[in-house]
Amino acid sequence: MGRTVRHVFVAGCVLLWLIPLYLLVVNALTPAAEYAGKPEWTFQGFALLDNLDTAWDVAGIGDSFQSSLLYAVVCGLLAVLVAAMAAFAVVVLPIPRPAFWFWLIYSGTLFPLQMFLAPLFGLYADANLYDTRIGLMLVYTAWAVPFAFFLIRNQLTTMPPELTEAALLDGASFPRIFWRIHVPLMKAGLGAAFIFQFTAVWNDLLLGITLSRSPDVQPVMAALTTLNNAYSSAGPPVILAGALIVSAPTLVLFLVFRGLFLRGVTASAR
Template identity: 45%
Template sequence: MRVTKAGVVLLAAAWIVPLGLLVITPMKSFGEYAASSQWSLPHDPLHLFGNIKTAWNSAGLGPGFLASLSYGLVGAVVAIFCGALGAYAITRLEIRGRFWWFLLVFSGTLFPFQMYLIPLFQMYTDTGLYDTWVGMALFYSAIATPFCLFVLRGFFSTVAREVEEAARLDGASSWAVLWRILMPLARGPIAVLVLFQFTWIWNDFMFGLVLSTSDGIRPVMPSLVGLQGQSSSAGPPVIMAGALIGSLPTIALFLALGRYLLSGLTLTTAGRQA
């Protein structure tokens, strides 16, 4: 038991120490950072606001933050909507070869994402979607849909058909069964999907770098890398302030939805085993 507790403490320290640096460093001026140890506490924590302002206005980080926020929200909502429609069709409607339809959609997650870069880039340049908000939102929605379909299919298959039959006896349509019965029951898995898909979209670097170039279109992670290059003269405090800005939405989302995480994962696991 003591060994287990010691391991948990060490693991927690491994996560907390970098977060401590992420908070302490932006509170220092460049001169204070250069003249003191990186572990020393800041003399004037109000430098944090100046560093955040500098980072926000540099390398398109501010517009990139807002762009990623919109991509994460739209991508997660659209992917869950499409995944719910597909999961309901596969588990509840009499569709020929419905399992093969599921495999066809889910197979998109089985290959390395790098395989999609060249054909996706060529398609976007040919259709005018390159470096557009619509193009980026469509991509993030599409790439997040298979996992949403997988999770919701597993959950819907655990819901007793008697519930649906009772609703149909009361005159409920297929649409009403999905949105008034199944979706409210799936609050836990949906919360997990929002958390996972938003976090993936927010942290994406590769596709954001390849499919966009303009401020306001390019996501926050490529902009954060650009901040490191353009703001090297400002030093680590500004760069770490940018990293702090980039980490806030996912932390806030986890705090808001964390209570659903365990229950959602439990329901999802049960759905996969059913």
């Protein structure tokens, strides 16, 4: 009986996820001129390529797509690198009060992002970083570090300290121990942390609309809201086609690296 209830619950959750996806695809295929003003449940034609082309041009999603790809890849990698070094310092290096440093870094995930928006906006305006790619890259990297640090630190705590002790006895320095021993052993955790941060940066809207306005600087989620504001001229099928464009990178990333992601999450949860 318990197994049946679990299967029914899981099937219901899958159905709740598939229905909106089905509506998204069906209505993105509908020609914009033939859209009746309400969601279509059956295929009314195939105008996906036209809708994608319009979405790419109307809101400048093409430029924003490239910008978001740059932000997600570069900032994700930088955040994971900084987080790995910080986790190594907290777990492996003989620093005083490691618990204090852990909570100091991890506290970045505990406060709502909205409380930083006003100070960030003022700071960026004064420093001429507003509406610049480097400004967004700085804040995205800093924003992504705390959670990546949490994941990587959890995996580091599962590694036996004898590894470090043996390397020190052999004359290895701490940087060499980090790059030659711990980084290879943490590949799965580093990969999982990167996937998390890539997804977080890619899906960001709040920082994007607060700290940028130009189409070639704004992240793709902000461009999608611009397309949504053009509702009357573009039409829902075009907006949904834009949503398909925005959804593709994170879906492809997870499908390609799902094995690495699961291994990394498992290693960090031990």
